[in-house]
Amino acid sequence: MKEIPASISANKTARVLKITWKDGHVSDYPFGLLRAACPCATCRGGHENMRSEPDPEVFTARMEDTSATRLVKLEAVGQYAISIEWEDGHHFGIYNWHFLRHLCPCESCRDSV
Numbered sequence: 001m002k003e004i005p006a007s008i009s010a011n012k013t014a015r016v017l018k019i020t021w022k023d024g025h026v027s028d029y030p031f032g033l034l035r036a037a038c039p040c041a042t043c044r045g046g047h048e049n050m051r052s053e054p055d056p057e058v059f060t061a062r063m064e065d066t067s068a069t070r071l072v073k074l075e076a077v078g079q080y081a082i083s084i085e086w087e088d089g090h091h092f093g094i095y096n097w098h099f100l101r102h103l104c105p106c107e108s109c110r111d112s113v
Contacts, residue, residue, distance in 0.1 A: 003097040008082065010074050014057065015065065017074070019100060027104040031071055032063035034084060037103055040092035053102040 002023035010017045015031040021032050037058040041047050044055075065070050072089035077094050085091035095103075106108075 003101045005097060005100075010071055010072070015069070016057075017071070020093060021101065023106070025086060025109075026102060027106065027109070029100070029103065029105065031069045032061075032065075032102070032104055033058060033093070034068045034071075035086060035090075036061035036063050037088070037099075038093040039079070039095060039099055040090075042092060052098060058103070 002021055004022045005019045006015070006022045017029040017031065017034060019027045019029070019054045021027065037054040039050070039054075041050060046048055059085075063078075067087040068090065071084060072087050073085040073091075075083045075085075077096075080096045081096040082100075083091060083094055102109075
């Protein structure tokens with residue numbers, strides 16, 4: 001599995017982050033999924049709960065359109081990740097490429113887990 005993005009874009013109207021990976025796979029991440037899967041220590045419940053892949057429960061979590069799921073800013077973190085700032089002020093999660101590739105919600109990715 002190639003974990004290097006070729007392009008990243010965010011559509012605030014559709015509330016979707018799109019990553020096209022170097023291997024050609026396209027991942028569409030609803031903003032609610034990204035927020036539910038926030039990899040920061042606070043959202044994960046402490047450092048002891050930090051993992052390199054998302055928790056399986058995030059795929060069934062439902063997050064409504066609120067300030068917690070409205071993307072304000074997307075920033076590169078070196079050449080290995082992105083950081084997202086949400087409208088409610090939360091901006092602590094660093095979503096690295098490995099984590100994001102394993103967070104892909106498409107059927108083929110979910111079937112391969």
